[in-house]
Amino acid sequence: MNVGLPGTGLGGLFYLLTALLMPLLELAQTIRGRSNAGRWRRVATQCALAIGILAGLGVAGLALDSLCASSIVSRIHVSQFHTHQPVTRLLGMTPTLLSLITLSLLLAVVEFLHLMLGWSHRR
Amino acid sequence: MRRPGSSKRGSEELEAWMDTMVVLDAVNEETAERATVRERTALNRWRPRWLNVPRTTSRLTVIIPAYNESGSLADTIRSLRTQTVRPDEIIVVDDCSTDRTGEVARALGVTVIRPRANTGSKAGAQNVALSRVQTELTMALDADTTLAPDAVEKLLAAFDDPQAAAVCGSVIPRYVRTVWERGRYIEYLFAFTFYKPIQDYYEKPLISSGCFSMYRTTALRANGGWSSRTMAEDMDLTWSFYQAGYRVRFVPEAVCYPIEPHDFRFMRRQLRRWSHGFVQNVRLHWRGLFRVPYLRSVVAVALWDALMASFAYFLLVPLLVWRVSPLFLFCYILDTPAVLVPVLTSAVKRNEVRRALTSIPAFWVLRVVNGFFFIKACWVELILRRPLHVYEKGH
Numbered sequence: 001m002n003v004g005l006p007g008t009g010l011g012g013l014f015y016l017l018t019a020l021l022m023p024l025l026e027l028a029q030t031i032r033g034r035s036n037a038g039r040w041r042r043v044a045t046q047c048a049l050a051i052g053i054l055a056g057l058g059v060a061g062l063a064l065d066s067l068c069a070s071s072i073v074s075r076i077h078v079s080q081f082h083t084h085q086p087v088t089r090l091l092g093m094t095p096t097l098l099s100l101i102t103l104s105l106l107l108a109v110v111e112f113l114h115l116m117l118g119w120s121h122r123r
Numbered sequence: 124m125r126r127p128g129s130s131k132r133g134s135e136e137l138e139a140w141m142d143t144m145v146v147l148d149a150v151n152e153e154t155a156e157r158a159t160v161r162e163r164t165a166l167n168r169w170r171p172r173w174l175n176v177p178r179t180t181s182r183l184t185v186i187i188p189a190y191n192e193s194g195s196l197a198d199t200i201r202s203l204r205t206q207t208v209r210p211d212e213i214i215v216v217d218d219c220s221t222d223r224t225g226e227v228a229r230a231l232g233v234t235v236i237r238p239r240a241n242t243g244s245k246a247g248a249q250n251v252a253l254s255r256v257q258t259e260l261t262m263a264l265d266a267d268t269t270l271a272p273d274a275v276e277k278l279l280a281a282f283d284d285p286q287a288a289a290v291c292g293s294v295i296p297r298y299v300r301t302v303w304e305r306g307r308y309i310e311y312l313f314a315f316t317f318y319k320p321i322q323d324y325y326e327k328p329l330i331s332s333g334c335f336s337m338y339r340t341t342a343l344r345a346n347g348g349w350s351s352r353t354m355a356e357d358m359d360l361t362w363s364f365y366q367a368g369y370r371v372r373f374v375p376e377a378v379c380y381p382i383e384p385h386d387f388r389f390m391r392r393q394l395r396r397w398s399h400g401f402v403q404n405v406r407l408h409w410r411g412l413f414r415v416p417y418l419r420s421v422v423a424v425a426l427w428d429a430l431m432a433s434f435a436y437f438l439l440v441p442l443l444v445w446r447v448s449p450l451f452l453f454c455y456i457l458d459t460p461a462v463l464v465p466v467l468t469s470a471v472k473r474n475e476v477r478r479a480l481t482s483i484p485a486f487w488v489l490r491v492v493n494g495f496f497f498i499k500a501c502w503v504e505l506i507l508r509r510p511l512h513v514y515e516k517g518h
Contacts, residue, residue: 009428009432009458010424010427010428010431011318011424011425011428012458012461014420014421014424015317015318015321018321018325019317019321022321022324042320042324043324045320046317046320046321046324049316049317049464049465049468052464052465052468053317053461053464053465055464056458056460056461056462056463056464057458057460057461059460060457060458060459060460060461063453063457103424106423106424106427107420107423107424109423110413110419110420110423113413114413114414114419117410117413117414118413118414
């Protein structure tokens with residue numbers, strides 16, 4: 001069982017994205033005549049789970065917003081703002097954005113190394 | 124449902140059924156003698172629809188490596204005997220046990236092999252039996268693992284694909300009582316409900332679990348059997364199959380129930396073995412993995428997560444708690460709503476919602492402990508260059 005960083009775990013994000021990609025891939029398979037009802041059921045199940053997980057992460061984000069944000073805001077002295085909403089929204093979005101950027105970079109590095117290794121092997 | 128014997132054809136069917144039951148009784152008898160292939164073929168060809176007679180396949184041999192497993196082995200063998208499709212042969216490798224493992228196996232009428240010396244690993248024990256396998260398919264089953272009644276049948280179907288080299292099923296802990304068993308229960312529910320089906324869709328399950336997997340014997344032999352070069356021989360074998368161009372499949376409906384470590388002493392041994400095994404396999408296979416699409420991404424993400432999670436659990440979060448706010452302690456459990464979705468989805472189907480909910484805190488504990496053992500494994504394997512070679516089973 002791989003351990004994920006709470007709220008920003010790349011593993012969870014990776015599987016979420018690949019699960020949400022499944023319907024598109026299965027559509028392509030259907031057009032090629034390589035799909036069936038069983039496969040579509042599996043795709044629908046995993047997609048539904050992914051959407052449910054996203055909803056769960058949304059709940060966690062709201063919890064972070066209400067429990068932590070005011071504490072952080074007071075620590076960094078932003079009381080001069082009329083409202084801390086823009087700051088807390090940023091705080092909620094930051095882990096997700098960081099995860100997306102990190103995941104993209106990681107996958108890009110993996111593909112780059114794959115190309116490099118393939119190129120050096122061919123040489 | 125038509126009652127046999129109610130017509131001329133029914134009488135013929137009844138007589139044939141009685142002949143078949145004689146054969147079936149011979150097969151059930153707990154002796155070292157086995158019914159001939161001819162008798163089994165006759166049994167398989169004729170099955171009245173109104174009689175749910177278990178079939179025997181001549182395609183499958185089950186290998187059960189066992190070291191001091193007298194307490195659990197009988198249940199494992201009985202669960203094989205009550206399968207909807209039963210294996211042709213069951214081979215128990217009594218790896219020089221000091222308890223009654225060999226006696227228990229012999230009393231149940233299975234083939235027992237006892238090597239001259241302890242093989243030192245599960246891979247070694249399994250390879251001892253592999254040389255005797257004459258069937259198309261070989262199944263590896265842990266001596267503490269029982270199966271759902273149709274588990275074998277479900278896995279067999281996947282081998283209609285000629286490219287399939289290995290097939291695995293779902294794993295659910297048999298006992299869910301202690302903190303460690305409960306934590307493992309949640310981990311498995313999450314992984315086998317969400318991660319593994321996605322991996323299977325992309326035709327790249329990360330591991331064909333060593334506790335319960337079925338293999339194409341020719342592919343297994345072409346690989347040289349199971350290797351003891353790492354602490355995770357199942358991962359090594361799976362990744363080797365991918366690099367050789369084979370397919371590995373996951374069948375979620377085929378369920379097994381292993382006994383998981385119940386206390387910290389046994390859990391420590393298992394986590395140590397698994398953590399070292401993962402790092403050893405990454406070191407061994409990293410070049411070859413780059414040629415396997417999707418799997419290279421899965422392994423890269425898993426490695427990153429394991430490293431970063433350890434960093435977060437033991438450095439970043441404690442620092443934030445100390446310097447910024449104690450509320451950062453919630454980071455340890457922040458993703459629980461996300462974890463709960465697949466876990467409860469599976470728990471509802473199994474009618475185990477209460478068990479799942481009460482086991483969540485144990486999951487929080489186990490994954491932190493997991494992080495510790497992983498970072499330690501990285502340190503020992505990669506920095507100190509002291510690979511772990513001693514195989515210690517979880518219990």
